Amino acid sequence: MSAQTLDQLPTPCLLVDQERTRANIDRMDLQLGQLQVPLRPHLKTCKNIDIARQMLDAHPGAATVSTLAEADYFFGHGIKDLLYAVGIAPGKLQAVAERRAAGMHLSIILDSLAAATAVTAAARRLDCAYRVLLEVDADGHRAGFRADDPDLENSARMLADGGCEVAGIMVHAGGSYACQQTEAIADMAATERMAALSAATRLREIGLEAPVVSVGSTPTATFSRNLDGVTEVRAGVYVFQDLVMAGLGVCRDEDIALSVLTEVIGHRVQSGQVVIDAGWMALSRDRGTAGQARDRGYGLVRDVDGRDLGEVVVQATNQEHGILAHADGTPLSAEEFPVGRRLRILPNHACATAGQHGGYWLIEDGAVQRWLERCQGW
Ligand SMILES: Cc1ncc(COP(=O)(O)O)c(C=O)c1O
Numbered sequence: 305m306s307a308q309t310l311d312q313l314p315t316p317c318l319l320v321d322q323e324r325t326r327a328n329i330d331r332m333d334l335q336l337g338q339l340q341v342p343l344r345p346h347l348k349t350c351k352n353i354d355i356a357r358q359m360l361d362a363h364p365g366a367a368t369v370s371t372l373a374e375a376d377y378f379f380g381h382g383i384k385d386l387l388y389a390v391g392i393a394p395g396k397l398q399a400v401a402e403r404r405a406a407g408m409h410l411s412i413i414l415d416s417l418a419a420a421t422a423v424t425a426a427a428r429r430l431d432c433a434y435r436v437l438l439e440v441d442a443d444g445h446r447a448g449f450r451a452d453d454p455d456l457e458n459s460a461r462m463l464a465d466g467g468c469e470v471a472g473i474m475v476h477a478g479g480s481y482a483c484q485q486t487e488a489i490a491d492m493a494a495t496e497r498m499a500a501l502s503a504a505t506r507l508r509e510i511g512l513e514a515p516v517v518s519v520g521s522t523p524t525a526t527f528s529r530n531l532d533g534v535t536e537v538r539a540g541v542y543v544f545q546d547l548v549m550a551g552l553g554v555c556r557d558e559d560i561a562l563s564v565l566t567e568v569i570g571h572r573v574q575s576g577q578v579v580i581d582a583g584w585m586a587l588s589r590d591r592g593t594a595g596q597a598r599d600r601g602y603g604l605v606r607d608v609d610g611r612d613l614g615e616v617v618v619q620a621t622n623q624e625h626g627i628l629a630h631a632d633g634t635p636l637s638a639e640e641f642p643v644g645r646r647l648r649i650l651p652n653h654a655c656a657t658a659g660q661h662g663g664y665w666l667i668e669d670g671a672v673q674r675w676l677e678r679c680q681g682w
Contacts, residue, residue: 308672310608310646315567316586318661319648320676321610322668324561325355325543332525332542333362341531344368344387344518346540349655351678352664353381359543368538372399375410377679385409387518389474389538391439391447394422401432413474415439415448420459424466435469437516438507442499443479443492451499460507460514470507472516475500476538480523482595486553493524501533526554546654547604551596557604557612562658563648564603565665566626568641576635577619578628582649584621588656602626603649603657609670610648618649 310319336343345359348370356378360367366385369375375386384407392400392412403410412434414420423434438456441448449456460470477496483489496519507514519531520538522545531537544562545555566582584602593600601617605628615631626649630636641647651657658664662680666673 310565310667310672313565313665313672315565315646316582317565318658318664319563319565319667320355320544320664321561321563322666322673324545324559326358328542328545328555328559328561329358329361332539335526335528336531336537337362339528339531341534341537342366343525344536344538345543346370346389346538347374347378349540349658350543351377351658351680352676353378354666354676355543356381356383366536368540371682372396372403373681374679375403375408379403379408387411387413387437387474387538389413389476391415392419392423394419394426397423397426397434398430400434401426401430404432404434409435411435411437411471413437413439414459415441417455417459417462420462423468424462427466427468433467433469434463435471436463437471437474437518438503440473440475440499440503442475442477442496445478446476448475449503451502456503457506457510460512461510464512470512470514472514472518472535473500473503473507474516474518474538475503477519477521477524480521481548481552481592483523483552486527489523489552489554490527490529493528494530496520496524497528497531497534504533522549523552523554541654544654544658546592546657547600547650547652548592548596551593551598551600557650560650560654562654562664563606563610563650564657565608566647566649568643568645568647569625570643571638571641572627573638576629576637578636578638578641580618580626580628580647581624582618582626583624585623586657586660587618587621587626587649587651588653588660589621590651590653590656592652599631600650600652601629601631603651606648606650608646608648
């Protein structure tokens with residue numbers, strides 16, 4: 305697709321701001337540099353090789369993915385060391401074995417004796433020495449062996465006896481997204497680290513090397529005070545940041561690199577609302593700021609160049625319509641938001657909004673540079 309101006313791009317479409325992206329990457333690299341731990345960037349947010357290469361500038365070679373489609377896409381672009389960080393589905397074990405046989409240094413994760421049994425059986429059947437990290441639950445958020453679950457050791461022993469490589473432990477403190485204060489996120493980071501370290505110690509006590517201690521989310525990576533003993537951090541959304549991260553104090557609204565370009569298509573004069581051509585198909589249904597001190601609806605409205613327009617939000621969405629309103633109830637004027645005016649919407653959740661689009665327009669120095677594809681599917 306050839307580059308155009310912001311006035312010419314078909315709406316709705318996704319924009320990514322190069323300067324903000326670079327600054328977000330530099331900020332995370334600085335934080336982890338100070339804590340002396342390498343980043344294994346999670347590429348599920350960007351799903352694009354040009355942006356991934358910038359994320360990997362300071363941490364060459366190793367990345368995290370959330371789908372096998374991402375693994376294939378990034379492997380095709382030369383990134384060989386990939387952690388597939390979703391509990392492995394037994395139905396995917398053959399596909400993992402095929403990728404490992406093709407030279408992909410693909411690691412998988414699991415968090416139950418049942419999954420370890422399936423992996424061990426597949427290892428024998430397919431003659432594949434799977435490289436496995438055991439997921440540990442630090443906060444009751446989603447997945448992982450609970451602290452003190454003897455199945456952690458039982459699974460590790462079964463995998464090792466079955467010819468698999470027990471690489472170590474991974475923890476994702478997703479509960480950090482619900483913290484109310486940055487101090488609480490720092491505490492969550494300490495909990496995440498301790499959960500990972502104590503599980504790694506348990507594996508070492510049964511004679512396994514378990515060299516990898518992998519932790520991370522963008523909030524915990526941002527506010528970690530100490531990562532001693534941790535061998536890598538995983539974070540992804542930091543690359544673009546979003547309104548949920550701004551609500552947590554992880555970034556400012558001005559740091560958000562991703563936006564949806566939209567156009568005003570009408571007015572609801574009686575209610576002082578404005579209608580745009582970006583509904584939930586363009587923005588996603590994510591309402592991640594709903595539980596935060598400032599609810600940003602389905603996104604925060606900026607002018608076409610990304611400048612502040614006050615607290616105007618996308619209050620409601622239909623499939624292809626968005627309804628804008630001022631957060632304090634002040635009516636919006638049709639004169640200020642005429643039909644045809646272009647606006648940008650900052651997303652609640654960058655991964656979810658980006659996931660609605662096949663690619664982005666890269667914006668640098670205020671100008672549209674080029675189209676960047678996004679890898680899609682599973
Ligand atoms: C296992 C795992 N690691 C790391 C991350 C990255 O966290 P964030 O999106 O906060 O950067 C995620 C995100 O969901 C994840 O699921």
